[in-house]
Amino acid sequence: MAPAKVTNGQNPLRDPSDRRLPKIAGPSGLVIFGVTGDLAQKKLLPAVYDLANRGLLPPAFGLTGFARRDWQDQDFRKIAHDAIEKHSRTPFDEGVWEQLSKGFRFVSGEFSDDSAFERLAQTVQRLDDERGTGGNHAFYLSVPPGQFPLVLEQLAKVGLSTPAADTWRRVVVEKPFGHDLTSARELNDVVEEVFPPESVFRIDHYLGKETVQNLLALRFANQMFEPIWNANYVDHVQITMAEDIGIGSRAGYYDGIGAARDVIQNHLLQLLALTAMEEPVSFEADELRAEKEKVLSAVTIPRDIGRHTARGQYEAGWQGGEEVVGYLQEQGMSAGSITETYAAIRLDVDTRRWAGVPFYLRAGKRLGRRVTEIAIVFKRAPHLPFDLNETQELGQNAIVIRVQPDEGVTIRFGSKVPGTAMEVRDVTMDFGYGHAFTESSPEAYERLILDMLLGDPPLFPRQREVELSWQILDPIIDHWTKHGKPEPYRPGTWGPPSADAMLARDGRTWRRP
Numbered sequence: 001m002a003p004a005k006v007t008n009g010q011n012p013l014r015d016p017s018d019r020r021l022p023k024i025a026g027p028s029g030l031v032i033f034g035v036t037g038d039l040a041q042k043k044l045l046p047a048v049y050d051l052a053n054r055g056l057l058p059p060a061f062g063l064t065g066f067a068r069r070d071w072q073d074q075d076f077r078k079i080a081h082d083a084i085e086k087h088s089r090t091p092f093d094e095g096v097w098e099q100l101s102k103g104f105r106f107v108s109g110e111f112s113d114d115s116a117f118e119r120l121a122q123t124v125q126r127l128d129d130e131r132g133t134g135g136n137h138a139f140y141l142s143v144p145p146g147q148f149p150l151v152l153e154q155l156a157k158v159g160l161s162t163p164a165a166d167t168w169r170r171v172v173v174e175k176p177f178g179h180d181l182t183s184a185r186e187l188n189d190v191v192e193e194v195f196p197p198e199s200v201f202r203i204d205h206y207l208g209k210e211t212v213q214n215l216l217a218l219r220f221a222n223q224m225f226e227p228i229w230n231a232n233y234v235d236h237v238q239i240t241m242a243e244d245i246g247i248g249s250r251a252g253y254y255d256g257i258g259a260a261r262d263v264i265q266n267h268l269l270q271l272l273a274l275t276a277m278e279e280p281v282s283f284e285a286d287e288l289r290a291e292k293e294k295v296l297s298a299v300t301i302p303r304d305i306g307r308h309t310a311r312g313q314y315e316a317g318w319q320g321g322e323e324v325v326g327y328l329q330e331q332g333m334s335a336g337s338i339t340e341t342y343a344a345i346r347l348d349v350d351t352r353r354w355a356g357v358p359f360y361l362r363a364g365k366r367l368g369r370r371v372t373e374i375a376i377v378f379k380r381a382p383h384l385p386f387d388l389n390e391t392q393e394l395g396q397n398a399i400v401i402r403v404q405p406d407e408g409v410t411i412r413f414g415s416k417v418p419g420t421a422m423e424v425r426d427v428t429m430d431f432g433y434g435h436a437f438t439e440s441s442p443e444a445y446e447r448l449i450l451d452m453l454l455g456d457p458p459l460f461p462r463q464r465e466v467e468l469s470w471q472i473l474d475p476i477i478d479h480w481t482k483h484g485k486p487e488p489y490r491p492g493t494w495g496p497p498s499a500d501a502m503l504a505r506d507g508r509t510w511r512r513p
């Protein structure tokens with residue numbers, strides 16, 4: 001029997017119940033820049049509340065919102081209360097809210113306004129005095145990416161980025177981190193001029209999802225998957241992130257960015273890296289990141305980009321019984337925009353494990369339904385010892401990691417249909433979180449905000465991963481920019497016909513999840 005691994009001088013097998021308990025954040029303050037925005041209202045404030053409701057925030061916690069609205073603390077509390085009541089995962093409890101909201105403050109101002117940052121510095125100091133936040137403060141940049149440098153510069157100017165002895169200061173940077181390799185490097189220079197690398201937490205919220213972390217458990221805590229997780233058995237991999245929503249009021253951010261920069265550069269390439277990487281020596285941040293980086297640096301793009309990628313833009317139509325506008329008619333859209341709302345690309349991973357196994361990535365808005373999944377599709381059996389009648393279509397075996405919304409894993413294989421004939425049909429075997437566990441999954445932002453307050457970095461990509469991802473994507477986007485426009489597709493479908501043609505050329509079809 002393998003010896004139990006000993007960590008931090010303690011035997012982890014001695015008291016399993018202790019290890020299951022999540023750690024509680026220490027005294028700390030969180031400043032959210034852009035607190036009136038979509039992300040803060042729908043995800044960040046509810047996540048902070050959910051952490052408080054689970055008892056994972058200390059009484060000595062303070063939250064300061066910063067935005068341009070002319071609000072007082074009580075106006076902010078009212079808006080935060082409503083956003084949390086509407087979007088929190090755990091039931092709303094007035095007692096928890098009462099306690100938590102005592103530490104809520106609001107600072108109104110433009111990012112260019114020096115005096116607003118002086119007020120922020122005073123507010124943070126007062127939280128230390130009144131709430132005992134202990135000089136430990138995190139600054140969450142939930143703002144348009146173009147504003148990152150200005151906010152960082154202002155933080156440095158008023159001394160908020162510099163911790164006193166035995167305290168910490170951290171910065172949380174939302175994606176997208178740059179819009180290409182050059183801008184990502186420039187942005188990193190700006191960030192690291194103000195905060196040292198170990199204080200920078202780059203958010204990719206997909207890494208905070210339980211089902212994404214479960215990919216590691218599936219692969220490395222079991223014996224039956226790894227032996228077949230390679231080019232000897234796998235035909236190809238499909239990674240899909242489909243959304244049924246349009247871009248709504250986010251034209252200001254999305255237009256000119258598009259599906260590839262918005263989600264392939266980060267979420268989908270992270271999923272690819274976790275699917276394809278070797279087992280890390282441990283789950284320490286640097287070990288995990290190093291394995292992901294090895295995969296990303298082995299990724300190659302097709303020589304003929306035009307034939308192995310596809311892009312589309314949704315037009316007006318009907319979805320779920322509702323009439324919806326096309327991308328070009330969305331509020332705030334620039335006339336004649338050629339931003340893609342659908343992107344599909346073929347990538348290869350140039351390693352012994354994955355030689356000849358294409359990874360197909362696709363993402364889009366206004367598609368058939370909301371679903372994110374990773375499908376490992378296997379080669380066909382080399383020989384069948386019985387005749388299948390011509391009408392029987394036996395698909396390829398597959399392991400499908402259902403990231404969302406119906407979280408779980410499906411295994412597809414052929415099975416004999418009861419009866420005298422040897423008829424074989426595809427069946428599926430399902431593991432669903434809802435059936436297997438009584439605990440509901442924390443939201444991704446709950447996990448990530450807690451880890452950041454604890455200073456625990458494994459679920460945050462480092463700069464090298466960001467740069468490698470842009471290196472993969474830049475030539476593809478360059479090619480698209482030089483060659484024509486995205487192809488229109490109808491809402492509620494699975495993207496433009498060119499996406500099907502792209503896979504058909506390889507003798508394959510997209511899954512219909």
Ligand SMILES: NC(=O)C1=CN([C@@H]2O[C@H](COP(=O)(O)OP(=O)(O)OC[C@H]3O[C@@H](n4cnc5c(N)ncnc54)[C@H](OP(=O)(O)O)[C@@H]3O)[C@@H](O)[C@H]2O)C=CC1
Nearest residue numbers: 034035036037038039067068069110111142143174175176
């Ligand atoms: N929304 C989402 O689903 C996701 C968003 N992200 C990322 O999160 C970040 C925020 O996105 P989102 O919430 O959608 O953006 P929004 O446009 O909804 O919000 C932007 C926020 O920034 C504030 N702001 C903008 N300019 C200034 C300024 N000059 N001075 C002071 N405040 C300013 C706005 O405040 P005011 O009230 O004053 O206008 C508002 O609170 C972006 O980096 C985005 O890429 C990442 C993943 C998902």
Ligand SMILES: O=C1O[C@H](COP(=O)(O)O)[C@@H](O)[C@H](O)[C@H]1O
Nearest residue numbers: 175205243262263267372404444
């Ligand atoms: O990062 C982003 O993700 C959301 C989708 O997130 P999910 O957790 O609901 O899958 C996407 O709508 C948005 O465009 C993008 O910026």
